Amino acid sequence: MTSILTERVYTFLEQNSILPNEQKGCKRNSYGCKDQLLINKMILENCKKGKRNLSTAWIDYRKAFDSVPHDWILKTLELYKISPVISKFLKAGMTNWKTRLLLSHNEGLSKSDFIQIKRGIFQEDFLSPLLFCMALIPLSNELNNTQYGYKIYNKVINHLFYMDDLKLYAKDDQDLEGLLTTVKQFSQDIGMEFGLDKCAKASFVKGNLTKTTAITLDIDTTIRELDLDETYKYLGVNEGNGINHAVMKEKVRKEYYRRIRLILKTELNSKNRIEAINTLAVPVVQYSYNILNWNVSDLQRLDRKTRKLLTSSRMHHPKADVDRLYLPRSKGGRGMIQLEMSFKTTTIAMTTYLNSTTDWMLQLVLHHEGTKKLHSITKETANFKHEFNFQYENANYNDQPSIKQAKLVKQAAKKCGIEKLTEKWSQKPLHGKFNLRSQQADVDQIATHQWLRSSGLKAETEGFILAAQDQSLFTRNYQANIIKNGADPKCRFCDKFTETIDHLISGCPTLAPNEYKNRHDRVGQYLHWHICKAYNIEIPINWYEHHPKPVTDGDNVTILWDFTVHTDRTIQANRPDIVVKDFNSKTCLMIDMSIPSDQNIAAKEFEKLSKYKDLEIEVSRMWSLNASTVPVIVGALGMIKKGYQKHLDKIPGESTIQEIQKIVLTSTAHTLRKALSI
Numbered sequence: 001m002t003s004i005l006t007e008r009v010y011t012f013l014e015q016n017s018i019l020p021n022e023q024k025g026c027k028r029n030s031y032g033c034k035d036q037l038l039i040n041k042m043i044l045e046n047c048k049k050g051k052r053n054l055s056t057a058w059i060d061y062r063k064a065f066d067s068v069p070h071d072w073i074l075k076t077l078e079l080y081k082i083s084p085v086i087s088k089f090l091k092a093g094m095t096n097w098k099t100r101l102l103l104s105h106n107e108g109l110s111k112s113d114f115i116q117i118k119r120g121i122f123q124e125d126f127l128s129p130l131l132f133c134m135a136l137i138p139l140s141n142e143l144n145n146t147q148y149g150y151k152i153y154n155k156v157i158n159h160l161f162y163m164d165d166l167k168l169y170a171k172d173d174q175d176l177e178g179l180l181t182t183v184k185q186f187s188q189d190i191g192m193e194f195g196l197d198k199c200a201k202a203s204f205v206k207g208n209l210t211k212t213t214a215i216t217l218d219i220d221t222t223i224r225e226l227d228l229d230e231t232y233k234y235l236g237v238n239e240g241n242g243i244n245h246a247v248m249k250e251k252v253r254k255e256y257y258r259r260i261r262l263i264l265k266t267e268l269n270s271k272n273r274i275e276a277i278n279t280l281a282v283p284v285v286q287y288s289y290n291i292l293n294w295n296v297s298d299l300q301r302l303d304r305k306t307r308k309l310l311t312s313s314r315m316h317h318p319k320a321d322v323d324r325l326y327l328p329r330s331k332g333g334r335g336m337i338q339l340e341m342s343f344k345t346t347t348i349a350m351t352t353y354l355n356s357t358t359d360w361m362l363q364l365v366l367h368h369e370g371t372k373k374l375h376s377i378t379k380e381t382a383n384f385k386h387e388f389n390f391q392y393e394n395a396n397y398n399d400q401p402s403i404k405q406a407k408l409v410k411q412a413a414k415k416c417g418i419e420k421l422t423e424k425w426s427q428k429p430l431h432g433k434f435n436l437r438s439q440q441a442d443v444d445q446i447a448t449h450q451w452l453r454s455s456g457l458k459a460e461t462e463g464f465i466l467a468a469q470d471q472s473l474f475t476r477n478y479q480a481n482i483i484k485n486g487a488d489p490k491c492r493f494c495d496k497f498t499e500t501i502d503h504l505i506s507g508c509p510t511l512a513p514n515e516y517k518n519r520h521d522r523v524g525q526y527l528h529w530h531i532c533k534a535y536n537i538e539i540p541i542n543w544y545e546h547h548p549k550p551v552t553d554g555d556n557v558t559i560l561w562d563f564t565v566h567t568d569r570t571i572q573a574n575r576p577d578i579v580v581k582d583f584n585s586k587t588c589l590m591i592d593m594s595i596p597s598d599q600n601i602a603a604k605e606f607e608k609l610s611k612y613k614d615l616e617i618e619v620s621r622m623w624s625l626n627a628s629t630v631p632v633i634v635g636a637l638g639m640i641k642k643g644y645q646k647h648l649d650k651i652p653g654e655s656t657i658q659e660i661q662k663i664v665l666t667s668t669a670h671t672l673r674k675a676l677s678i
Contacts, residue, residue, distance in 0.1 A: 002127040005086060010130060018080050019133070020140040021359050025163035026129045029401040031353065033235045036160045036167075037291045039361050040234065042368045043169060044242045046152050051207035054150055055176035057168045057215075057223055058232055059183060060198035064164035065128070066120035068135050070094045072190045073121070076134045119191070129163065136161060139186045143168075146182060148175040153364050162235060173203055177215050184217045194221060202226040202240075209241040237291060245293045252292070253302065256284045260306060264313040270462035271329070271452070273315065274336050277306075282337045289346045293375040299339040306339075315459035317467030321431035323421045324466065329452040331422060332435060334466070341417045344384040349410035351381040356402035388416040430482070434469040434598070437639065442602045447640035451661040465665050468501050468672055469637050475499045475676070492678065504675050505636040505668050506597040511675065516595070519667035523593050523632065524548070524561070524577050526663055530653030531559060531580060556583040567618040573611045580652065581625060588625040590615065591632060591651060595664055598635035605633045605641055634664045 010028070013019050019027060024035045047054040061067070074094075077087045097117040103110040121128040140161065149158030150169040158179055160167045166183065170176035187194065201223050203212045215223045231238040231247075238248055259281040263273055285302065288294070307325065310316035316325065326341065327333025354366040354377070369377045384390075392412045397405060426432045426439075438448050451457075457465070467473055476499035479487035491499040493510035506516065522544075529543035535554040540546050548561035560579035567574060578591040590612055596604045608631035619627040630650050633641060638661050648655060 002125055005089075006126045006130055009082060009086065009127075009134075012082065013080065013134070016080075018137065020137060020144070020161075021361055022140050022144075022159055023133050023136065023161040025161060026133045029403045030357075030359070031403070033162055034287075034291065035359070035362060036162050037235055037237060038365045039157070039160060040167065040239075041243060041291060042365050043150060043152060043157065044239070045372075046368065047150075047204050048207040048242055052204075053172055053206065054204040055170045055173045055201065056203075057176055057180060057201040058199060058234060059166040059168065059180075060195040061164045061166075061187070062193045062195040063120075064192065065123060065132060067192050068121060068132060069119050069191050073131050073135055076137065079138070080134065132163065133161075135190070136164075139183065142182050142186055143179060146178060148178050153367055155360065155364060157361065165235060167234060173201075173212055173215065176201065176203075177217075180215055180217055180223060184221060196221065196223075199223050200226045200232050202232070236287065243292070248288065248292050249294070249298065252285055252288050256281055256302065257305065257309070259284065260309055264309060264315065268459075269456040270315065270334070270459040271456060273459055274334055278335070278337045282339065282342070285339055286342060286346065289343050290350050290377055294343060296340060296343070299343050302339050306336075310463075313459065315463050317463050317470075317472060319470070319472035320463065320467040321425055321428065321470045321472075323425045324431070324435075324470070327418060327421055327425070330446065330449055331418070332438060332449045332452065334452070334462075338421075341414070341421075344388070345410050345413040345417060347377055348381050348384055348390070348413045349406040351378050352409040353402050353406035354378075356405050358402070384413075388413060388420065390416050431470040431472070433471060434637065437598055442641055444640045444642045444644060447644060447657050448635075448638060450640075450658045451638055451665060454658045457662065457666070461666065461669055464669050464673070465637070468505070468668070471501050473501060473672060473676060475501060475504065477503075493675070501672070502597045502599070502636075504672060506595065511671065515671040515674070519595055519664065519671065520577075520593055522663050522667055523595070523634070523660055526660065527591065527593070527632065527651060527653075527655055528559065528561060528578055530655045531578070531651065534652035534654075535559075557581065558583075565615060565619065567615070567622065569614075569618060571614050571618060574615055576612060576615070576629075581623065582652075583625075586625050588619050588623060588627040589630050589650060589652075590619070590627060591630045593632040595634055595636050595668075598637050598639035601633050601635050601639050601641045605631045608633070632660070634660055636664065636668050638665050 010026075014028075024030055024032050027035075043054070046052070074087060074091055077090070094117075098114040099117060100114050101112040103112075121131055140159065143159045146158065148170050149156035150171055158169050160169075168176060168179045168183070170179055184194070201215060202225070203210050209226075209228055211228055212225060214225045217223070226232060226240065228241070231240040231244065233239075238244060238251070260277055263276045263281065266273065266276070268276060285299075307316055307322065310325075311318050324333050325336050326338035327335075329335045354362055354369070357363065366378070369379075372379070390413055392409050394408060397408065400408065422435070426435050437443065438445050452462075464473075471478070476487050476492060477489045479485050480489035489498045491497050491503060491508055491510075494508050496509075497503050497507065504511065525546055525548060526543045528548040529539055529546040532539045532546075532552060532554070535557045537552060537554045537559075548559075550561055550563050552559040552561070558581040560581075562575065562577060563579065565574045565576070565579065576590040576592045578589075580587075580589040580591070582588070592608050592612065594604045594608060609629055612629040616627040616629060619625065628650070630647050632647065632651075633644070640657060640661070644657065648657065
């Protein structure tokens with residue numbers, strides 16, 4: 001109900017231009033806090049660069065949401081001609097705003113009578129923020145009607161609001177006192193009080209922070225002067241003698257690293273750790289983009305240190321590809337946000353936003369950015385667009401709100417950045433081999449990378465598998481030909497072939513009888529469990545506890561496991577991994593599995609289909625069943641051939657590609673760890 005009312009009221013206020021530009025707390029089609037920080041940054045830079053005078057004050061209300069009077073809220077609804085139906089509804093609702101106190105003690109629970117709530121509005125409610133902002137609209141109008149303020153580019157700005165956070169600007173302390181008096185009188189009239197411990201003022205004389213006197217408004221209200229070495233936290237950014245960029249950047253760095261370290265200590269799987277970093281750590285830095293003067297080199301150092309932290313927690317292999325870490329999981333990456341790319345796309349989007357907004361204060365910001373030589377949003381955007389070779393075309397682009405235009409441009413710029421990283425990854429002779437193979441016509445790229453999106457592997461295992469795909473593990477071939485330490489490139493087990501990743505996971509005759517067979521049988525165990533489950537045959541709860549019998553009988557079904565099929569005519573290929581004889585449907589499925597090198601998945605599928613063709617003919621004749629071969633082929637490093645799903649769909653049960661991939665990949669990782677440790 002309140003969300004519907006909010007939509008109606010906001011639309012009315014917007015259509016009638018009632019919401020002031022100075023209040024961004026509930027302003028749609030804006031960046032909110034960032035808008036105010038950009039305007040504030042512009043004023044401070046203009047003051048310091050032009051060596052001008054500026055007096056400014058920060059005002060904080062004590063328990064702002066809890067103290068705004070209901071009578072004043074209803075009065076503002078009347079002042080701005082909000083529908084009487086809505087006003088009456090809210091007035092009736094306010095009479096029922098009640099609470100009670102509960103006291104737990106040894107003899108039970110005591111409850112107070114209901115207490116009428118006569119002041120304040122609800123937290124976490126759709127309508128409450130808008131009601132609060134409406135209650136402060138008259139104050140913005142009063143301040144704009146004064147003759148006080150700071151003149152910049154032939155315009156005057158005297159205050160900025162973000163919800164209850166108020167900052168005042170004037171050309172000197174005398175004018176600032178006039179603004180403060182207006183704020184104090186208005187607040188006193190509606191029954192809201194200053195939180196004086198969080199209020200302060202600062203004065204700049206010819207661009208330099210100067211110690212002046214505090215401003216006393218009445219016997220109980222004195223706005224203290226900010227010390228010369230003190231800072232005030234305004235919307236999350238510390239200010240003193242302007243914005244102290246070096247100190248703030250160091251503070252952001254420390255908090256960013258602190259959050260990453262906390263996340264890396266958790267027991268989350270790899271995918272969820274990355275999501276936690278993107279959600280909880282990265283925004284700490286992103287919030288400061290275009291406010292703090294970040295250099296690309298600063299962000300590259302942050303990215304580098306992040307990778308070191310991932311490596312120290314065994315989440316990222318030290319020799320694995322770096323660019324791949326920042327690609328989407330659907331493209332074979334790990335989905336981490338790269339701070340460098342994020343900064344560039346955010347800056348491009350911000351220029352789009354400033355160019356398209358109708359907010360006159362943000363238009364001043366755009367003009368101001370054009371006058372700067374260093375850390376100019378508009379000039380950096382030109383460089384980043386050239387770097388990305390970025391051009392954006394959309395027929396409906398200019399009809400969109402400015403914030404929507406910025407989002408569309410950011411998405412397009414991000415796409416360009418990802419394409420650039422993908423191309424860079426593919427061009428690497430070692431790291432790019434797997435990606436180039438996955439892009440070939442016979443490979444299902446979506447299915448190949450499915451395990452990254454859904455498997456939930458541990459961080460160390462996922463990192464190890466990706467390093468294997470990147471051909472970055474410490475094999476003898478890697479030692480002999482990549483780092484060239486003089487090692488013998490021959491396999492440490494068979495001593496016949498070059499010891500590459502592919503050889504260890506699918507081509508070593510010494511490892512085949514045990515390691516490869518165990519991996520193969522685990523996939524068969526999983527498929528056999530699902531087949532039995534589909535035919536209501538009693539099985540353990542978990543597939544890995546299931547041990548297939550040579551012959552399993554159910555209602556009108558017989559399932560053979562690694563069983564020789566005897567025929568009248570001698571046939572060499574007569575032992576499929578699983579045979580499912582369904583007498584109801586009169587079908588016989590001969591399921592045969594293989595886990596070859598990723599290069600050979602297409603050839604291996606053709607081999608399986610042709611290998612059992614003679615057996616199909618004999619079985620159809622002997623058992624009077626419609627026989628067919630179902631090849632289950634997964635590359636040892638997870639590569640999936642196109643058309644895989646149509647084979648899997650023939651197998652009874654609910655087997656999934658990603659689960660089979662997970663079984664193959666964890667077994668491959670185990671084989672590699674074991675082999676490389678010997």
